[in-house]
Amino acid sequence: MKGMIFDVKEMSLHDGPGIRTTVFFKGCPLRCLWCHNPEGLSRGVELSYNKARCRGCGCCQAGCLHPECAPFGKCMFVCPENCLQTVGREVEASVLARELLTGAELLGHTFGGFTFSGGEPLFQTEFLLALAKELRGYHLCVETSGFAAREDFLSAIEATDYVIMDIKLIDPTLHKAYTGRENGRILENYAILRESGKPYLIRTPLIPDMTDTEENLAAIKELIGDDPWEKLPYNSLAGAKYQMLGKTYQM
Ligand code: SF4
Ligand code: SF4
Numbered sequence: 001m002k003g004m005i006f007d008v009k010e011m012s013l014h015d016g017p018g019i020r021t022t023v024f025f026k027g028c029p030l031r032c033l034w035c036h037n038p039e040g041l042s043r044g045v046e047l048s049y050n051k052a053r054c055r056g057c058g059c060c061q062a063g064c065l066h067p068e069c070a071p072f073g074k075c076m077f078v079c080p081e082n083c084l085q086t087v088g089r090e091v092e093a094s095v096l097a098r099e100l101l102t103g104a105e106l107l108g109h110t111f112g113g114f115t116f117s118g119g120e121p122l123f124q125t126e127f128l129l130a131l132a133k134e135l136r137g138y139h140l141c142v143e144t145s146g147f148a149a150r151e152d153f154l155s156a157i158e159a160t161d162y163v164i165m166d167i168k169l170i171d172p173t174l175h176k177a178y179t180g181r182e183n184g185r186i187l188e189n190y191a192i193l194r195e196s197g198k199p200y201l202i203r204t205p206l207i208p209d210m211t212d213t214e215e216n217l218a219a220i221k222e223l224i225g226d227d228p229w230e231k232l233p234y235n236s237l238a239g240a241k242y243q244m245l246g247k248t249y250q251m
Contacts, residue, residue, distance in 0.1 A: 001093045003127025006039045006119070010103050016141035016162055018112020021100055025128070026088050028120040029147055031180035032168070033250045034207045036238035040119030041247075045088035047072045048244045053081040060084055087245065093127060097134030104138065113139030113161070122148035122156055132159040145179075146186035146193075153189040163193055163200040168211050170219035178210050190223075201228045208234060 007024040009015075015022045027043030028035075035041065039048070045068075057080065064075035068086060076084040104111045114135055121128050122144050132140055141162040146153070157163050167190060168183075169175040175183040193200055202224050206212040212234075220229075242249035 001127055001130035002090050003093065003096075003124045003131070004043060004045075004088055004090050005096070006088050008100070012115065015115035015117060015143060016113065016164065017139065019107060019110055020112045020115050020141070021103055022115040022117050022143075023096070023100070023121075023131070025116060025118040025121040025124050027123040028118055028145070029123060029181065030120065030145055032205075033178050034205060034210070034234065034238075036235045036241075037119065038238060038242045038245055038247050038249075039087045043123065045071070045086050045090070046245055047074070047076075048085045048087050049246070050081070050083040050244055054083045055081060093130035093134055097131060100135065111138075113141060115141040115143060115164075116160070117143040120145055120147065122152050125152040125156060128156055129159050146189045147181055148185070148189065150185075150188065150192065153192060157193060157196055157198050161199070163198055164203055165190065165193060165200060166203050166205070167220050167224065168204060169216055170223060171216070174210070174216075178207075187223075194227075201230055203230045203232055205232045206234055 004026040005023055006026045009022045009024070012020045012022045024037070024040060026040055028041050031041065039046065059078045059080065060074040062075065064077070066075060066077060069075045074084060076086060100114060116128055116131070121142055125148070128142070139162070140160040141164060142156050142160045143164040144156070144166070146165045167186070168179060172182045172184065175181065204211055204220060236251070239249045
């Protein structure tokens with residue numbers, strides 16, 4: 001089973017219990033205005049171009065025979081300034097698992113487990129399940145927006161040991177305005193998670209005047225009661241990444 005990822009981060013301290021290795025799945029059905037992982041939005045391989053470093057030499061335009069360069073009409077391997085890179089890697093679950101396990105073995109008993117993040121890992125549920133199977137025996141965590149079909153959500157929480165789920169906004173109209181989707185499915189999946197008996201953490205990104213309002217935070221508190229709840233400060237440093245991917249940061 002193949003899937004598309006855009007990064008693997010080792011020694012992560014904020015993606016579940018302990019020191020973890022986090023796999024970033026590529027593709028997300030939401031479009032949160034504040035998203036700080038624009039490379040996780042689209043499911044396909046993308047070209048990242050660092051315009052600030054480009055000296056206009058034209059070497060990348062000369063043509064090449066690398067199959068991975070063909071979709072972009074530029075050679076990624078000749079740039080003297082290393083301005084061009086592909087973002088996204090299609091990989092077999094068993095191959096990725098072997099790579100991940102090699103890193104984990106080096107950490108020995110200090111290793112906390114693996115986390116599936118994104119993008120939205122449930123956008124590739126079959127791949128997530130295949131990877132979870134390969135990594136059986138390790139502590140597995142999934143970080144999700146909760147925007148997923150009920151069956152996918154159920155199978156993902158069943159296959160993992162710990163769930164980190166976003167509740168961003170309670171008002172469905174505001175949710176659609178700021179993330180591109182209404183939140184009915186997310187709230188239904190939250191109810192499933194609550195009943196599941198699986199340990200979990202609710203997260204809310206604090207976006208000024210969007211999620212970080214008195215009304216919204218009070219409404220989330222009313223919904224989740226005494227659930228573990230982490231409020232994440234707004235990360236405003238994503239603008240450059242959008243530019244390199246030819247996307248517009250709307251914040
Ligand atoms: S090879 Fe690199 S520096 Fe030269 S034009 Fe292409 S991107 Fe710019
Ligand atoms: S759910 Fe996460 S990855 Fe998807 S758009 Fe929102 S912030 Fe970005």
